[in-house]
Amino acid sequence: MDAFFSLLPRPPALRSKSRVYDLKARLDWGEPALTIIDVRDRNQFNLSHITGAISMPLPELPARTLNSLEFDRDLYIYGDIDEEAAEAAAKLRAAGYRQVSELRGGLPAWKAVGYPIEATLTAFQR
Template sequence: MTIIDKLRQWFERHGGSIAHQNANRSTRSSPASDTPVDVVDLGSAFDAYQAGARFIDVREPNEWTEGHIAGAVHHPVDALETHPEVSVARDTPVVTYCAAGLRAARGAAALAANGYSNVKALQSGYADWHAAGYPVEHPDADQAG
């Protein structure tokens, strides 16, 4: 069983809603750490994409440059947790994503704790989105052609 399969099982057991718990940071509490986040599966995320939701890639810069969801904006999760502001209205539907779902949940929790009212985290990750044939961009390849 892969780590992604284990994460999916964990998300399913927790009813699609999680509270961000970041054991790698200091023990002081932050507003985002207690904010429940709705988790959305791949098909529902694509429905949201087609309906105009704003996608936020919370992966590291090197992951972003290897490819990302078409039209997404890039805000690495650590920066997003420090400055949870994105260039969309606070009631705009937003879906955060990463490679496997955990950073997406952290980013979504940071946004929700700071007034974004319609935020969801993609349960799976960019590789699953790409494998499903959904729209992606590859900055290096797109600039070369």
């Protein structure tokens, strides 16, 4: 029976750097064992972010992840620029997380291909 399941298609494996297409394929696959982390400040997050992402601004890493995420969980990290994601990924790897992927191009790349984004209601309540 295991041989049968090994023949079925699988979503792309986690890499240290991922394209937006890789993350979208995993989301479309319906694989729940991943977390998308937005490392931009909360105001930027509230204006728009990848659907399903959680806000963990760069200065709060890795303290917040240590309290809420397992070390073996697949983490996709993004910001507005690749350097933000790289810095965040380095902090998480140093804290013991091994399944960390930097989303190349960040939110701008995600938006450029028309993938779903959302905004937090409080961003519009001024």
